[in-house]
Amino acid sequence: MNKTKQITLLINGRTHRAAVPANETLLETLRGLGYFEVKSGCEKGDCGACAVLVDDEAVDSCLTLTWTVKTQRVTTVSGLGTIEDPHPLHTAFIERGAAQCGFCTPGLIIAAESMLRNDTRDPSLDDMRLALSGNLCRCTGYTKVFDAVTAAARVVREEGGPK
Amino acid sequence: MSETIAGSRRGANVEFRQVGMALPRIDAPGKSHGKTRYAGDHVMPNMLHAKVLRSPLASARLRRIDVSKARELPGVACVLTREELSGRLAPTDIAGQTGRKRLATDQPILVNDRVRYQGEPMALVAAETVVIAERALELIEFDLEPLPGVYDPFDALKPGAPIVQGTDNVVAKYKVRKGDTEAGFAAADVIIENTYCTQFIEHAFLEPEVGLAWVDENEVINIRVSTQVIEHFRFIADAVGVPHNKVRILGSLVGGGFGGKEDVTVEIYLALLAKATNRPVRLCYTREDSFFGHGKRHPFTLTHRTGFTRQGKITAWKVDMTADAGGYVFLSPYVLLYATVAAPGPYRVDNLHVDARAVATNNMFTSAFRGFGAAQACIAHEQQMDEAAKTLGIDRLELRRRNFLRTGDLIATGVPIESAVWSDECMTRAWEALGERTPDDGPIKIGRGVAAYQQSYGRITWLHDTSEAWVGIEMDGTVVVRSGVTDIGAGQVSALAQIAAELLGVHLTDVAVYNSDSSTTPLAGTTTATRALYMTGNAVRLAAEAVRERLLRRAAQEFEVAHGKVDMADNRVFVADHPERSMALKDLVAVCASEGVHRSELVMFRAPFTGEIDPETGQGRVHPDYTYGAQAVEVAVDTGTGEVTVLKSVGAHDVGLAINPDAVAGQIEGGAAQGQGYALSEELRYEQGQLTSTSFSEYLIPTAMDVPEYKAIILESRSGVGPFGAKGIGEPALTPVAPAIANAVADAIGVRIFDLPITPEKVVNALQRLGN
Numbered sequence: 001m002n003k004t005k006q007i008t009l010l011i012n013g014r015t016h017r018a019a020v021p022a023n024e025t026l027l028e029t030l031r032g033l034g035y036f037e038v039k040s041g042c043e044k045g046d047c048g049a050c051a052v053l054v055d056d057e058a059v060d061s062c063l064t065l066t067w068t069v070k071t072q073r074v075t076t077v078s079g080l081g082t083i084e085d086p087h088p089l090h091t092a093f094i095e096r097g098a099a100q101c102g103f104c105t106p107g108l109i110i111a112a113e114s115m116l117r118n119d120t121r122d123p124s125l126d127d128m129r130l131a132l133s134g135n136l137c138r139c140t141g142y143t144k145v146f147d148a149v150t151a152a153a154r155v156v157r158e159e160g161g162p163k
Numbered sequence: 164m165s166e167t168i169a170g171s172r173r174g175a176n177v178e179f180r181q182v183g184m185a186l187p188r189i190d191a192p193g194k195s196h197g198k199t200r201y202a203g204d205h206v207m208p209n210m211l212h213a214k215v216l217r218s219p220l221a222s223a224r225l226r227r228i229d230v231s232k233a234r235e236l237p238g239v240a241c242v243l244t245r246e247e248l249s250g251r252l253a254p255t256d257i258a259g260q261t262g263r264k265r266l267a268t269d270q271p272i273l274v275n276d277r278v279r280y281q282g283e284p285m286a287l288v289a290a291e292t293v294v295i296a297e298r299a300l301e302l303i304e305f306d307l308e309p310l311p312g313v314y315d316p317f318d319a320l321k322p323g324a325p326i327v328q329g330t331d332n333v334v335a336k337y338k339v340r341k342g343d344t345e346a347g348f349a350a351a352d353v354i355i356e357n358t359y360c361t362q363f364i365e366h367a368f369l370e371p372e373v374g375l376a377w378v379d380e381n382e383v384i385n386i387r388v389s390t391q392v393i394e395h396f397r398f399i400a401d402a403v404g405v406p407h408n409k410v411r412i413l414g415s416l417v418g419g420g421f422g423g424k425e426d427v428t429v430e431i432y433l434a435l436l437a438k439a440t441n442r443p444v445r446l447c448y449t450r451e452d453s454f455f456g457h458g459k460r461h462p463f464t465l466t467h468r469t470g471f472t473r474q475g476k477i478t479a480w481k482v483d484m485t486a487d488a489g490g491y492v493f494l495s496p497y498v499l500l501y502a503t504v505a506a507p508g509p510y511r512v513d514n515l516h517v518d519a520r521a522v523a524t525n526n527m528f529t530s531a532f533r534g535f536g537a538a539q540a541c542i543a544h545e546q547q548m549d550e551a552a553k554t555l556g557i558d559r560l561e562l563r564r565r566n567f568l569r570t571g572d573l574i575a576t577g578v579p580i581e582s583a584v585w586s587d588e589c590m591t592r593a594w595e596a597l598g599e600r601t602p603d604d605g606p607i608k609i610g611r612g613v614a615a616y617q618q619s620y621g622r623i624t625w626l627h628d629t630s631e632a633w634v635g636i637e638m639d640g641t642v643v644v645r646s647g648v649t650d651i652g653a654g655q656v657s658a659l660a661q662i663a664a665e666l667l668g669v670h671l672t673d674v675a676v677y678n679s680d681s682s683t684t685p686l687a688g689t690t691t692a693t694r695a696l697y698m699t700g701n702a703v704r705l706a707a708e709a710v711r712e713r714l715l716r717r718a719a720q721e722f723e724v725a726h727g728k729v730d731m732a733d734n735r736v737f738v739a740d741h742p743e744r745s746m747a748l749k750d751l752v753a754v755c756a757s758e759g760v761h762r763s764e765l766v767m768f769r770a771p772f773t774g775e776i777d778p779e780t781g782q783g784r785v786h787p788d789y790t791y792g793a794q795a796v797e798v799a800v801d802t803g804t805g806e807v808t809v810l811k812s813v814g815a816h817d818v819g820l821a822i823n824p825d826a827v828a829g830q831i832e833g834g835a836a837q838g839q840g841y842a843l844s845e846e847l848r849y850e851q852g853q854l855t856s857t858s859f860s861e862y863l864i865p866t867a868m869d870v871p872e873y874k875a876i877i878l879e880s881r882s883g884v885g886p887f888g889a890k891g892i893g894e895p896a897l898t899p900v901a902p903a904i905a906n907a908v909a910d911a912i913g914v915r916i917f918d919l920p921i922t923p924e925k926v927v928n929a930l931q932r933l934g935n
Contacts, residue, residue, distance in 0.1 A: 076197060094187045094195045100654070102652065103201065138650050138833075139865060141873050145867070154901070
């Protein structure tokens with residue numbers, strides 16, 4: 001049977017101790033802990049709906065074994081900010097109408113944030129295309145997503161860096 | 164990017180304060196912050212996990228199924244097969260609201276004897292964990308005897324073909340006989356004849372089918388599910404064998420539908436398992452399950468024969484179309500009807516002859532998909548117009564202009580179009596918005612294409628569609644809307660809130676909408692057929708107007724002015740000519756409450772009710788109204804590799820009135836992407852009924868790498884039958900896109916590819932043929 005061990009995870013700034021089997025994905029762990037904002041769209045790394053930040057990199061949590069995360073910081077879309085204190089990406093997605101059904105939105109915001117953290121603060125359309133290429137959206141045609149990311153990047157630049 | 168062009172204002176002195184504003188949708192904060200709970204984001208104590216066993220064969224007889232080993236596996240709570248269901252059927256018809264007799268289209272809930280398509284469900288398992296449920300599926304033993312199958316609708320029509328449905332595999336037929344086609348062709352200077360083919364398409368909503376069911380203390384089966392249609396509760400109750408009032412569907416915000424969650428998906432399985440185990444049961448499809456678990460877009464073969472005068476006037480049009488219905492009927496008859504109505508597009512055709520049939524095969528069943536037959540019709544009629552333009556030597560836009568319907572003209576089914584037909588305005592603006600033409604660059608050839616369409620909004624008028632909504636105002640002046648309508652991502656709920664906000668003088672954020680619960684919200688019908696805004700929007704408008712009227716009457720007394728002199732805005736009520744004479748809305752509400760003035764209203768809105776069309780002539784009313792518009796695109800074709808890149812893509816649509824222009828633009832941009840996939844990259848390939856693409860790495864929907872920045876042009880004729888003159892945009896946004904791209908590719912390389920998708924391989928082959 002699968003080996004299980006107690007591991008410590010740092011998720012959205014909160015510490016969790018959890019018994020995790022060796023073959024459990026970060027997607028399963030996160031949803032098991034109640035982080036339902038991490039969406040499961042394909043479980044194969046094709047769609048990006050499950051993307052989270054591990055430190056500053058966007059990863060498909062469905063392809064990441066939880067044991068491999070070790071002491072890194074895991075951040076979901078809800079960990080980037082709150083309704084009262086939103087991240088510029090949250091605000092821009094809301095104001096620019098970039099979410100339709102919204103199921104891919106958490107992953108898109110995470111992918112965009114990873115791009116911004118990797119110092120692409122003045123992204124061209126091609127930068128955004130590349131950064132978001134692992135995140136499928138079936139509703140928006142990506143146009144308002146590009147608008148939103150461009151707007152958020154401007155705010156981040158003006159504020160002197162991502163949060 | 165988007166722009167809005169307002170037409171003549173219908174209704175004097177209508178000044179909107181909320182409607183028409185590009186406000187953030189009320190569902191946007193929850194979705195952007197990850198707080199929205201979809202149907203799959205709920206768990207219950209003691210919950211079981213379900214899995215579905217599917218047939219690996221497309222045409223077979225189920226000789227034996229033995230689940231004893233699966234039942235013995237520790238952690239398995241329940242296994243159901245045909246033994247337990249004793250032939251119970253699942254309906255595959257559309258959800259009705261009026262008790263109209265259904266088509267004879269039922270499918271065994273689980274395979275009883277015959278397997279008619281690959282993936283047909285044979286057994287259900289509920290277990291303590293997903294892993295145990297998966298293991299249990301592996302322990303189920305079954306013998307399937309392969310039967311001769313038929314995988315092409317034309318083969319299925321041949322004498323002696325294996326019979327999948329009915330007596331001859333024909334599951335639906337429609338025809339149109341209008342005018343005198345023979346005389347029309349005799350009068351033609353030029354006759355164009357071509358055959359166009361379309362492919363199976365997957366909805367590819369990002370949220371796979373999912374639900375959670377439990378039986379409560381009143382023996383009510385509650386099902387929280389991702390669906391476009393909560394009113395399937397009736398079908399589900401019938402299928403399970405309980406009264407209609409003992410099934411409750413709680414919809415959540417839906418993670419994409421596009422027609423793929425219009426039929427029942429997981430609900431009946433969940434109801435059966437929850438009832439059998441008396442425990443909560445969750446069933447969440449994997450992506451692979453989803454490829455097998457819902458109906459696809461119909462492939463069509465359309466042969467068009469069109470007569471023109473030398474001046475480009477259509478003299479006659481004959482269309483023959485065959486659709487692949489797959490293994491079961493589902494919504495094929497309705498899809499076929501839509502294709503029939505839309506066969507000649509937005510053109511005036513006095514002499515029209517259409518023969519249409521949907522044919523059962525052992526392919527995956529086909530059903531609703533955004534565009535619903537009209538999209539396939541458009542792919543054919545718009546390529547046909549370009550082919551005609553080429554032969555006639557007339558500019559492609561000009562040829563269309565000479566034939567566009569005008570208000571009052573008779574459409575294919577012989578009824579006059581009553582609303583505005585702004586096809587020309589839309590086409591011209593979309594074309595102009597392409598701007599300067601990108602020059603060819605060596606092997607990179609540039610092409611441009613346009614396509615116009617006619618797409619209905621609202622359900623078929625002989626379904627006698629109705630929609631209910633309740634609007635009330637709370638003691639603090641906030642507004643509540645209750646309506647069963649489901650929100651599948653287009654902003655259906657937010658549009659309702661915007662209408663209520665407009666009429667009750669509050670801000671959008673002051674409105675709460677409770678929706679999508681078959682037990683507690685007034686039944687609003689389906690979120691399908693581009694009907695939600697038209698139907699439920701009108702219901703909300705009427706309900707809000709009734710509440711407004713009562714509040715304003717009481718306010719007029721308070722201000723001692725004549726009724727009609729009072730208005731409301733920004734949470735205040737005031738004398739229109741003397742806005743300084745005002746009171747807070749909540750104070751007026753308090754007065755009304757203390758006097759027992761009714762502060763809420765429940766309204767049923769009814770679409771036009773008609774009988775069915777004449778089956779021999781296809782003449783009669785089919786839809787409440789139609790949307791018109793156009794798509795213009797510019798593509799680059801690499802003549803070396805055959806790769807097609809969309810450089811520019813503009814959708815211009817007369818939406819009547821945009822309740823929320825951002826939401827409308829979102830529909831147009833999203834439709835542009837979906838249509839682009841339809842034209843260039845998407846295809847579900849079935850080889851002898853076996854699906855060869857079961858993931859997003861094989862089934863290629865457009866990614867951020869593939870799309871240009873789409874442009875949406877919103878025209879507002881204020882002539883529709885929706886609230887404030889709105890028309891519908893959900894389906895229309897998609898319909899003209901694929902043919903516009905096909906026309907652009909033909910423009911670029913000088914040869915047409917008649918079957919979608921236009922893959923690099925087909926382009927290279929076509930160029931080689933041209934070279935030879």
